[in-house]
Amino acid sequence: DGGITQSPKYLFRKEGQNVTLSCEQNLNHDAMYWYRQDPGQGLRLIYYSQIVNDFQKGDIAEGYSVSREKKESFPLTVTSAQKNPTAFYLCASTATGALNTEAFFGQGTRLTVV
Amino acid sequence: QQQVKQSPQSLIVQKGGISIINCAYENTAFDYFPWYQQFPGKGPALLIAIRPDVSEKKEGRFTISFNKSAKQFSLHIMDSQPGDSATYFCAALIHSMDSNYQLIWGAGTKLIIKP
Numbered sequence: 001d002g003g004i005t006q007s008p009k010y011l012f013r014k015e016g017q018n019v020t021l022s023c024e025q026n027l028n029h030d031a032m033y034w035y036r037q038d039p040g041q042g043l044r045l046i047y048y049s050q051i052v053n054d055f056q057k058g059d060i061a062e063g064y065s066v067s068r069e070k071k072e073s074f075p076l077t078v079t080s081a082q083k084n085p086t087a088f089y090l091c092a093s094t095a096t097g098a099l100n101t102e103a104f105f106g107q108g109t110r111l112t113v114v
Numbered sequence: 115q116q117q118v119k120q121s122p123q124s125l126i127v128q129k130g131g132i133s134i135i136n137c138a139y140e141n142t143a144f145d146y147f148p149w150y151q152q153f154p155g156k157g158p159a160l161l162i163a164i165r166p167d168v169s170e171k172k173e174g175r176f177t178i179s180f181n182k183s184a185k186q187f188s189l190h191i192m193d194s195q196p197g198d199s200a201t202y203f204c205a206a207l208i209h210s211m212d213s214n215y216q217l218i219w220g221a222g223t224k225l226i227i228k229p
Contacts, residue, residue, distance in 0.1 A: 004157075040123070040222075040224070041221065041222070042120075042203065042219050042220060042221035042222045043158075043203065043219045043222075090157050090158075092157070094217075096215075101146070101207065101215065102148070102160045102163075103148075103150075103158075103160070103217060105157030105158050105159065106157050107155075107156055107157055108155065108156065108157050110155075
């Protein structure tokens with residue numbers, strides 16, 4: 001059935017390591033997004049992509065990188081430059097151009113720096 | 115001007131009571147106002163949404179009230195149940211010239227329904 005799959009659900013990273021979070025969707029959506037959520041906080045946009053091979057920085061892009069080589073996939077790399085990476089990361093997708101657009105979210109990846 | 119301000123940050127309501135969460139915005143170009151519900155450890159999911167040409171939308175126990183002149187909208191949960199305990203996000207959508215759009219999110223409200 002259609003949806004967004006994020007993996008892994010839990011991820012532990014040592015300080016100084018880069019880690020990559022996976023996000024795959026089979027909804028045929030053009031746009032994909034990465035958000036960061038801290039405890040008791042709202043959703044902060046990291047990066048988004050409206051089309052394959054193109055992406056834009058969101059509000060908190062520093063220390064993160066993305067790629068969009070396929071429509072279905074939008075992986076997020078948390079680099080060692082990200083000072084405080086421990087958070088809940090959410091991937092979402094939407095259909096572009098629609099008037100009533102629903103954002104579909106994955107189940108999230110909880111990243112912990114150890 | 116791109117912000118959506120949501121209140122309260124947290125809310126405790128007795129079972130059977132009415133839960134009310136408020137959001138306010140400044141940008142009159144916003145043209146779609148969804149509410150999302152998020153359970154712990156899960157991603158948010160669309161709950162109910164409204165367009166600015168109507169003042170109220172009801173789906174079951176959930177109602178959005180929209181006040182265009184005041185630039186405010188609110189979520190009302192009637193007969194609140196423990197299963198409604200979750201974090202609720204309001205959002206506002208703005209379209210750009212190239213048919214793309216951006217969702218602006220409120221900070222979220224953690225709702226607890228006491229049995």
